[in-house]
Structure formats: structure tokens, C-alpha cells
Amino acid sequence: MGFQKAKTSLEDLIKKAGGCAVIDGGFATQLERHGATINDPLWSALCLIKDPDLIKRVHLEYLEAGADILVTSSYQATLPGFLSRGLSAEEGELLLKKSVTLAVEARNKFWDAVERNPGHSYNRALVAASIGSYGAYLADGSEYSGCYGPDVNLEKLKDFHRRRLQVLVKASPDLLAFETIPNKLEAQACVELLEEENINIPSWICFSCVDGENAPSGESFQQCLEAINKSDRVKAVGINCAPPHFIESLICKFKELTEKLIVVYPNSGEVWDGRAKRWLPSTCFDDDKFEVFATRWHDLGASLIGGCCRTTPSTIQAISKVLKDPKQS
Ligand SMILES: C[S+](C)CC[C@H](N)C(=O)O
Numbered sequence: 434m435g436f437q438k439a440k441t442s443l444e445d446l447i448k449k450a451g452g453c454a455v456i457d458g459g460f461a462t463q464l465e466r467h468g469a470t471i472n473d474p475l476w477s478a479l480c481l482i483k484d485p486d487l488i489k490r491v492h493l494e495y496l497e498a499g500a501d502i503l504v505t506s507s508y509q510a511t512l513p514g515f516l517s518r519g520l521s522a523e524e525g526e527l528l529l530k531k532s533v534t535l536a537v538e539a540r541n542k543f544w545d546a547v548e549r550n551p552g553h554s555y556n557r558a559l560v561a562a563s564i565g566s567y568g569a570y571l572a573d574g575s576e577y578s579g580c581y582g583p584d585v586n587l588e589k590l591k592d593f594h595r596r597r598l599q600v601l602v603k604a605s606p607d608l609l610a611f612e613t614i615p616n617k618l619e620a621q622a623c624v625e626l627l628e629e630e631n632i633n634i635p636s637w638i639c640f641s642c643v644d645g646e647n648a649p650s651g652e653s654f655q656q657c658l659e660a661i662n663k664s665d666r667v668k669a670v671g672i673n674c675a676p677p678h679f680i681e682s683l684i685c686k687f688k689e690l691t692e693k694l695i696v697v698y699p700n701s702g703e704v705w706d707g708r709a710k711r712w713l714p715s716t717c718f719d720d721d722k723f724e725v726f727a728t729r730w731h732d733l734g735a736s737l738i739g740g741c742c743r744t745t746p747s748t749i750q751a752i753s754k755v756l757k758d759p760k761q762s
């Protein structure tokens with residue numbers, strides 16, 4: 434094509450979506466529902482090696498459900514992770530790039546089909562490159578504890594994130610999504626890295642939360658947001674993969690702590706057992722509850738809303754329906 438489509442900014446998308454853009458839902462969850470086995474240190478990123486077609490299929494299912502933003506398959510895709518299973522650095526970098534191109538291809542395919550259908554109610558989706566926390570890479574559940582041990586300092590976290598960030602940025606996603614950040618140090622590392630690498634792709638930084646009040650490390654969100662609030666490169670902050678019943682009060686808290694856009698995409702309420710590597714039942718939201726609460730979350734000030742682990746395309750369909758056409762619900 435001889436021209437480049439004008440890039441839709443995050444703010445434009447939110448406006449087009451009626452004040453709140455819908456993020457997709459549990460990516461790994463949907464892979465597993467299709468039979469993928471991801472009990473592996475690479476977790477959902479294993480499919481980049483084993484079954485890239487399935488990744489694209491899941492992206493398409495979330496688009497069909499009404500997602501305005503696709504989060505890529507790179508949450509647990511890291512260069513040290515790929516190296517430790519015998520891949521070369523070059524192969525690892527190609528897989529990271531592929532995580533973005535799979536989502537972009539799904540988005541383009543879906544949009545080409547939808548555009549031919551006058552009267553459709555979809556928006557052209559944006560692709561957010563997922564950047565899972567250091568704890569995700571450790572694969573020991575520490576994205577929900579924030580306990581990285583005494584040897585992990587700011588420089589080590591920046592070193593961990595740097596090359597992956599560079600490679601993902603080179604693949605030209607629309608957004609960057611830092612996910613399940615569990616402590617202040619890692620939030621600071623992400624912000625400093627965006628600055629040092631002069632990254633101009635808009636980012637969001639999301640924290641996990643296990644007590645409904647603080648970051649998993651026990652540090653207050655006020656402490657965690659200090660560095661983020663000083664950065665123009667971070668457009669939105671919020672919470673992902675925390676229980677949905679925490680979200681209302683966390684949005685109110687974040688509203689007091691920041692002027693940035695607020696992003697929330699909770700899990701179903703089930704709790705991850707990092708040792709047994711499985712989800713334990715707990716107080717959960719079904720799709721109907723997500724539908725009711727999505728409106729409240731939006732009214733309280735969230736402008737990016739979706740689902741995380743254990744939510745599915747039907748969850749996203751419920752959220753999308755109520756946010757885009759409240760009268761119909
Ligand atoms: C968001 S958690 C459920 C991802 C998996 C975890 N990092 C692990 O590998 O155990």
C-alpha cells in the first residue's frame with residue numbers, strides 16, 4: 434500500500450468507543466479452552482513456538498466479541514526464557530516480533546471484513562504489546578507477591594526489560610501494556626526505561642493487587658505511582674489480574690492519586706496457586722456481573738476496561754455490549 438493509515442491514538446479510540454475502550458479478556462485462558470497445554474515456564478508464550486495459528490484464532494475471537502484493544506501473546510515471552518529452552522537470541526527476537534505481527538494480522542483481517550459491512554458497530558482495534566513483569570518470567574507466582582529477593586535492584590530490572598522492549602517496539606505495536614507489576618521498584622524501572630530508550634509508543638502500566646488496597650509488595654499505590662505520574666510516556670495506569678470485587682475502590686483510589694487515564698482488567702476472582710500452577714476457586718464474577726460492574730467502573734472514571742485471566746470472549750461481549758450500547762442492556 435502506498436500510504437500509511439493514520440494511527441488512531443488511544444484517546445481517539447476511547448472517544449470513538451463512547452468514552453471507554455474495551456480491552457480483550459484472558460488470553461491464556463482462551464488458549465487453554467481450545468486445548469493448548471501451557472503448563473510451562475513460558476506459559477501462554479509457549480504457543481508462539483507450538484501453535485501460532487491458535488494465537489491468531491484467539492485474537493479473532495476477542496475482536497468478534499467486541500474488543501477494541503488486543504493484548505499480544507508476549508506476557509511471558511522473554512529472551513532469557515527462550516534461551517533457556519535452547520533457542521538462539523535471534524530466534525527469540527523473531528518470536529517476540531511474531532507476537533505483534535500475529536495480533537496485527539488478526540486485527541487487519543477482522544477490520545477488512547467488518548468494513549465491508551455497513552452499519553457495523555466495531556472500532557478498528559489497537560494492538561498492545563504485552564510486557565509481563567519480572568515475576569511472570571520467574572514463573573513462581575511472584576507477580577502476585579512482589580518478592581523478588583535482595584539481589585534484584587533497579588538496574589537488574591531495567592536490564593531484564595530492555596531488550597524485549599526494544600524488539601517489541603521495533604515491531605510497531607500501537608500501545609505497550611506493562612502487566613501485573615507487583616512493586617514500586619519495577620514500576621520505576623519501566624518508567625526509566627521508557628525514558629532512556631526514548632519510547633514514543635503510548636504505554637499503560639498495570640499493577641496486580643491481592644489485598645484490595647496496596648501493591649502486592651505491601652507498598653502503597655501512592656508510592657508506586659510516584660515515578661509514573663512524572664512520565665508523559667505513560668498514558669494510563671491501573672490494575673490487571675486482580676479480583677473484580679477490588680476494582681471499585683481501587684478506581685476511586687487511583688482517581689485521587691493520578692491524572693492519567695485509568696485502566697482496569699480484572700481476572701474472574703479465582704486465585705493463582707504459583708506452586709501448583711493452577712487456579713483455585715474463590716469468589717468470582719460471572720459474565721452478568723461483569724456487565725453490571727463495567728458500567729460502574731466506567732462511571733467511577735475508568736476509560737479502559739476488559740478482563741484478564743479466567744475471563745473469556747463472552748465476558749468481553751457482555752462488557753462491550755453494555756459500554757457501547759447501554760440502552761440495549
Ligand atoms: C498471570 S499468571 C497466572 C501467569 C503464569 C505464571 N507467571 C507462572 O508461570 O506460573
Ligand SMILES: N[C@@H](CCS)C(=O)O
Binds near residue numbers: 477612674
Ligand atoms: N495477558 C496475559 C495474562 C496476564 S496476567 C495472558 O493471558 O497471556
Ligand SMILES: [Zn+2]
Binds near residue numbers: 673674700741742
Ligand atoms: Zn491475568
